[in-house]
Amino acid sequence: MSGMNTVELKLPAAKEHLARLKLGDVVYLTGRIFTAREGVYKRAVEDGAGLPASREEMGSANFHCSPAAAIEADGSYTVGAVTATASFRFNKWLDGWLKISGCNLIIGKGGMTSEIYKSKLVPNDAIYLTTVGYGTGALLGRGIRKVVAAHWVKELGLAQAIWVLDVERFGPFLVESDLEGNSLFERENAKIAANIEKLYAGTKPPTLARFGETDDKTDELI
Amino acid sequence: MIPMSVLQKTAEKLMAKAAIEIPEDYLGGLRACANTEKGDLSSFVIKAMLDNYDAAKEDARPMCGDTGTPRWYVKFGNEARVEGGPIALEAALRRATAKATHDVPLRPNRVHPLWRTDHNNNCGINAPEIEYAFHPDADWVDLTTVHKGGLFGSDYRMLFPSDGIDGIKRFYLDTLVAFGKRGLACQPAIVGVGLGGSKDTCMVLGKQAACLRTVGSRNPDPKIAALEEDLKTLGNSIGMGAMGFMGSSMVVDCHIEVGYCHTGGMPMSVHMFCLSSRRATARIFADGRVEYRTDPAWFTDYMRRSTVEWEKPDSKVAAE
Numbered sequence: 392m393s394g395m396n397t398v399e400l401k402l403p404a405a406k407e408h409l410a411r412l413k414l415g416d417v418v419y420l421t422g423r424i425f426t427a428r429e430g431v432y433k434r435a436v437e438d439g440a441g442l443p444a445s446r447e448e449m450g451s452a453n454f455h456c457s458p459a460a461a462i463e464a465d466g467s468y469t470v471g472a473v474t475a476t477a478s479f480r481f482n483k484w485l486d487g488w489l490k491i492s493g494c495n496l497i498i499g500k501g502g503m504t505s506e507i508y509k510s511k512l513v514p515n516d517a518i519y520l521t522t523v524g525y526g527t528g529a530l531l532g533r534g535i536r537k538v539v540a541a542h543w544v545k546e547l548g549l550a551q552a553i554w555v556l557d558v559e560r561f562g563p564f565l566v567e568s569d570l571e572g573n574s575l576f577e578r579e580n581a582k583i584a585a586n587i588e589k590l591y592a593g594t595k596p597p598t599l600a601r602f603g604e605t606d607d608k609t610d611e612l613i
Numbered sequence: 614m615i616p617m618s619v620l621q622k623t624a625e626k627l628m629a630k631a632a633i634e635i636p637e638d639y640l641g642g643l644r645a646c647a648n649t650e651k652g653d654l655s656s657f658v659i660k661a662m663l664d665n666y667d668a669a670k671e672d673a674r675p676m677c678g679d680t681g682t683p684r685w686y687v688k689f690g691n692e693a694r695v696e697g698g699p700i701a702l703e704a705a706l707r708r709a710t711a712k713a714t715h716d717v718p719l720r721p722n723r724v725h726p727l728w729r730t731d732h733n734n735n736c737g738i739n740a741p742e743i744e745y746a747f748h749p750d751a752d753w754v755d756l757t758t759v760h761k762g763g764l765f766g767s768d769y770r771m772l773f774p775s776d777g778i779d780g781i782k783r784f785y786l787d788t789l790v791a792f793g794k795r796g797l798a799c800q801p802a803i804v805g806v807g808l809g810g811s812k813d814t815c816m817v818l819g820k821q822a823a824c825l826r827t828v829g830s831r832n833p834d835p836k837i838a839a840l841e842e843d844l845k846t847l848g849n850s851i852g853m854g855a856m857g858f859m860g861s862s863m864v865v866d867c868h869i870e871v872g873y874c875h876t877g878g879m880p881m882s883v884h885m886f887c888l889s890s891r892r893a894t895a896r897i898f899a900d901g902r903v904e905y906r907t908d909p910a911w912f913t914d915y916m917r918r919s920t921v922e923w924e925k926p927d928s929k930v931a932a933e
Contacts (some may be wrong), residue, residue, distance in 0.1 A: 394653055395653065395654075395657055415654060417657070419907075420760050430729070432686070456678060456873075457678070457718040457720055458678055458720065459632075459674075459678050459679075459680050459717070459718050459719050459886050460677050460715075460718055460720075461716075461718040469718055470718075471674040471675050471676050471678075471717060471719075472669070472675040472676065472677060472678040472680070473678035474677045474678030474679045475678075475799060476679065477764065477765070494730055500796075501795040501796065501797055502795060502798075521856075522858070523657070523661045523662075524658055524661060524662050524677075524796075524799065524856070524888055525796060525799050525856070525888070526662060526665065526666065526676060526677035526679075526887065526888045526889040527661050527662065527665040527666070527677075527801060528662075528669075528670035528674075528676060528677040528678035528679070528889075529665050529672060529674050529675065529676050529677075530661070530664060530668050530669040531664075531678065532668075532672070532674050532675075532678070533668055533672065548721070548724070548729075548730075548731030548733060549720075549721050549733050550720055550721050550722060550724070550731055550733075551651050551729075551731070551732065563661055565654070572931045576794070576795045576857060577655070579857060579859055580794060580795075580856045580857070581895065582852075582859050583851070583852045583853055583857075583859060584841045586852035587790060587851065587852065590786060590847075590850065590851060592781055592788065593783070593784070594783045595779065595780070595783075596770055596783075597770065597771065597776055597778075597780055597783070597784065598772070598773045598776050598780070599771060599772075601770075
């Protein structure tokens with residue numbers, strides 16, 4: 392743990408600052424971020440709704456999350472905790488979304504593949520930060536200074552709405568992809584792979600197989 | 614007669630407790646992981662989680678922003694009577710769920726599966742789930758709420774007797790490796806294994822084993838208890854720690870529950886209760902007294918009975 396490098400990043404982040412980040416670095420963010428996930432992507436990209444506010448008002452860091460939050464009767468906001476949701480599901484909208492939003496920072500859970508980073512994030516000068524845990528929702532909640540706006544609440548519900556947040560020393564996050572599109576998770580998976588082979592050595596496949604274990608749907612499973 | 618106002622108020626308090634306070638038994642288990650974890654990244658993650666539990670408690674905010682899919686487990690003492698009956702109790706639990714979703718606040722996770730309609734209160738068709746059990750010779754009601762995450766870490770498979778214990782271990786590994794990568798299961802987790810029953814029972818037992826037993830508890834069948842230890846060790850020898858980084862912290866504990874099944878099969882389910890193992894229990898007595906605790910004490914000799922008639926185990930009879 393002593394070897395962990397910690398970086399304070401101001402938002403919006405300049406490309407040269409992103410270029411200095413290495414896989415596994417610990418990052419804290421200060422500035423403006425917003426939440427957006429499948430509901431927003433579908434509406435903005437597929438249905439052609441675009442952005443509900445200007446890029447400047449929304450910020451350039453997209454958090455894959457919905458906060459545990461409530462809107463009070465007087466229109467004010469209460470935000471308790473925030474935690475990311477798994478990002479791999481959002482691949483299909485990613486390129487279109489980056490072009491519309493101009494984001495260069497994606498924050499989420501679990502990352503995506505290096506193939507996606509290289510084809511979608513790298514051309515848009517964007518990197519991926521993963522949340523830690525994945526449950527440091529209370530620590531992240533502490534970093535929120537202000538709820539600037541909540542967009543599309545009526546159309547998408549509280550959980551899918553865009554929450555624009557001003558944050559200070561918001562984190563921790565880990566650098567999962569760099570500007571070259573390398574993935575920290577893939578690096579770790581490769582290290583673990585050899586042991587997994589050993590672990591399964593000598594075990595027999597189950598008596599009844601499943602589709603997925605064979606992709607040939609004309610195969611017998613017994 | 615237990616007043617409904619007490620039941621509803623207790624239910625509201627349980628919702629907040631589950632979301633905010635990590636149960637002591639899980640915390641102890643995670644600290645044990647922290648002491649043995651050698652991976653840099655995995656250690657960093659566990660340290661951040663321990664800080665996060667403190668922050669949640671200090672600020673009275675949910676420990677995780679994904680506050681799961683709240684559900685209820687109700688255990689009725691055979692002599693317990695609640696004001697308004699079970700229909701009033703179900704209404705009170707739904708009200709408490711909706712109120713806590715706004716007041717804590719919790720994330721309103723529950724939506725219609727097709728139309729994605731969100732009532733912003735975690736209530737809807739068949740939500741929250743309410744499961745029931747009973748207890749002999751008692752006049753109390755136990756309320757337990759569990760807010761388990763809803764997307765990753767569970768699987769079911771029909772195994773057969775010929776697959777044997779090795780087949781159980783293999784499917785267990787399959788599930789842990791599949792959902793452990795990139796930490797989708799939010800490990801280190803309490804892993805629950807359901808063995809036997811019909812398919813639905815198998816899933817229910819495994820989920821209850823993960824969510825309703827405490828870290829360190831063992832199945833009363835000594836051979837199943839030994840298998841629990843084996844599976845715990847096996848899970849922690851994958852080489853995977855928190856977030857799927859290199860390490861040894863995958864399983865905080867493993868719990869197995871069994872049910873009699875079809876003579877030809879050996880169905881199995883695996884469930885992982887995450888780094889924010891949200892559960893809270895209260896016992897409400899006939900006189901309106903309330904005692905809070907973190908051990909649901911769901912699985913009892915009565916719940917695991919295998920005879921036609923209920924007979925108290927000899928040791929219990931002798932002790933009374």
